[in-house]
Amino acid sequence: MPKRVAVLGAGASGLIAIKSCLDEGLEPVCLEKGTDIGGLWKYHDDVRDGHGSVFSTTVINTRQEDFQGxxxxxxxxxxxxxxxxxxxxxxxxxxxxxxxxxxxxxxxxxxxxxxxxxxxVISRVGENGVPIDLFGIRRIFDFVPISWKASFAERVLNQRFNxxxxxxxxxxxxxxxxxxxxxxxxxxxxxxxxxxxxxxxxxxxxxxxxxxxxxxxxxxxxxxATGYTFGFQFVDESIVKVTNNEVTMYKYVFPPHMKHGTLAVIGLVQAPGAHNPISELQCRWATRVFKGLAKLPSQETMMTDIKNKKEAMASRYVKSQRHTIQVDYIPYMDEIAEMIGVRPNFYKLFLTDPKLAFKCFFGPTLPYQYRFMGPGKWAGAKEAIETLWYRVIYATKTRPVDEPLNKSGLGGFLKLLVLLTVILTLIMKFL
Missing domain, CATH: 3.50.50.60 (FAD/NAD(P)-binding domain)
Structure with a gap:
């Protein structure tokens, strides 16, 4: 008999959890307080107490003010x-x-x-009309000093409007x-x-x-629009305690004090990128842990990791309840992928398929990169990466037009950044 896994909530992360359980041969049982799937992203006109949707209802008090509106x-x-x-x-x-x-x-x-x-304020539309995350979230940028990235980003944003x-x-x-x-x-x-x-x-x-x-x-x-708080009313505070939107969980997924890794929280992170790929990797990790195919480290190791992440976040971000679960997209995805053996090996990839390696390293970081190897390997991952731009352009190019003769795959800045990064890497290597 397969192990049964309770999935609490049929929202975006809950649906991913269900699929991941099925992929690992587990039997998911989903518990959803609403009447449909979708969670917060399932729009409804009526007011449902304690069950939100996009812009759903909660009227707040005005505290000591006597505003009449x-x-x-x-x-x-x-x-x-x-x-x-x-x-x-x-x-x-x-x-x-x-x-x-x-x-x-x-x-x-x-x-x-x-x-x-x-x-x-960032626009969703990046250079040459490309969705901003496809331009901005690339592995090559992780080799650029953060001060350089910040300076460049601020200059670009102020060029759009001061x-x-x-x-x-x-x-x-x-x-x-x-x-x-x-x-x-x-x-x-x-x-x-x-x-x-x-x-x-x-x-x-x-x-x-x-x-x-x-x-x-x-x-x-x-x-x-003063923000939100989160909590887990159905979980005892001795397991998961939330204080001012701060929570103690190993890689924001597993409570470190539990004897067995049988409880995982999915999607409790905020990153400058798509949310579903993160939830998917978290689910792939959690289901492997549930089956005993992946092991959690010692409590001491988990607590050290939690402490280091909190300190790094506090030193970088403005102190706010908005930044208690902030992660960097690619480094965090790679961390989770490492736990289950699906982090792409770029040394091997550059030797066996340099063209694909170049696309993955210098181009957009797509979740297909975590399907090259290990559990959940997918034969279509390479083709999905190679045909990305066809699918992106297909959605917007609804009227046939002649292609420009000077078509280029990389923007001018990206070419310059690649060159600077290579030079910087060589300098650091020989210092």
């Missing part, structure tokens, strides 16, 4: 209907806050966007905080439909006072 959290915001011709205050400049501000600006008479410390002129420039660097990803915010600020304001000092009956001394009158609606 309506105050809701972004968890309560679903669509702009009902906000027409209103003066709206959005508090918080994370992804939810920026998305809400942009959408509300199209129907409200004026939107104000309050931010405590500002933010770097963050200082738009009132968004933070005191921290672009790699010291999870950035805001939004394509429409600069346009709405430029048109005047969104005005960026300082942190809120207090609410009055119909106005809001800010820490810089300015006041905005006749505010009708307030949308709080």
């Amino acid at each position: 309506r105050i809701v959290h972004t968890h309560d915001y679903k669509k702009s209907k009902g906000y027409e011709d209103k003066r709206i205050m959005v508090i918080g400049i994370g992804n939810s806050g920026a998305d809400a501000a942009v959408e509300l600006a199209r129907v409200g008479s004026q939107v104000f966007l309050s931010t405590r410390r500002g933010s770097w 963050h200082a002129n738009y009132g968004l420039l933070p005191k921290h660097g672009v790699l010291q905080q999870h950035p805001t990803v939004n394509d429409g915010l600069p346009n709405e600020i430029l048109s005047g439909r969104v005005k960026v304001k300082a942190n809120v000092k207090r609410f009055l009956k119909t106005c809001v006072e800010f820490e810089d001394g300015t006041v905005e009158e006749d505010i009708d609606e307030v949308v709080m």
Whole structure:
């Protein structure tokens, strides 16, 4: 009889967990409090207590303020209907806050966007119209000093629009905080439909006072995009305890104090890249542990790893509950892949298939790279990597056009970066 594995939640990570269990010959039993699969990404119009969806409902209190208008959290915001011709205050400049501000600006008479410390704003569209993660998440960049990467990224972002002129420039660097990803915010600020304001000092009956001394009158609606907290109400605190969004788990997956590795938390990380590939690798690791095919290290080793990760995060990121589960995309994926023997061997790959190795090292880091070898090896991984750009372009090139004669596979900057990285590597090797 196969081992039975309880999967709590049928959201994005839960569905991946189910598939991974089936791939390993385990019998998954999924427990879902809702009536359908999809979790937070399953949109529904009605209000369901304790069960969120994209912009689902949770009305919050105004604490000591006596503001007379309506105050809701972004968890309560679903669509702009009902906000027409209103003066709206959005508090918080994370992804939810920026998305809400942009959408509300199209129907409200004026939107104000309050931010405590500002933010770097990244477009989803990168060089030559390529999705930004396909351009920015490449193994070659991990060999570039972080100060170089930050300096270049900030220059590129300010070329799109000057963050200082738009009132968004933070005191921290672009790699010291999870950035805001939004394509429409600069346009709405430029048109005047969104005005960026300082942190809120207090609410009055119909106005809001800010820490810089300015006041905005006749505010009708307030949308709080002030972040979220997470927890595990169904797990005893002696196993998984969450304090201020901080949790002690080995590689953010396994509680280190359990005698047996029979509990895994999937998807509890935040990375500058696609989430599902991370969840998939975590699930592949967890199912191997459940079957006894992969072993967890000693408790002492796990606690040391946890301590080192927390210290590294604290030294790099702005102190905030947003940055308690932050990881770097490729290094973290490689760590998990190493645990189950599926991390790509680039020395071997460069010798056996240099063209494919070049694509994997200098091109976008795709999850197919973790299907070359080991458990879960897939014969179609190479072809999937080699045909990436066909699939990307197919989705947007819906009208046939003539191809330009000077077509190039690598952008000018990327070519320069490759050259600089090779030179730097050679210098460090011979020092």
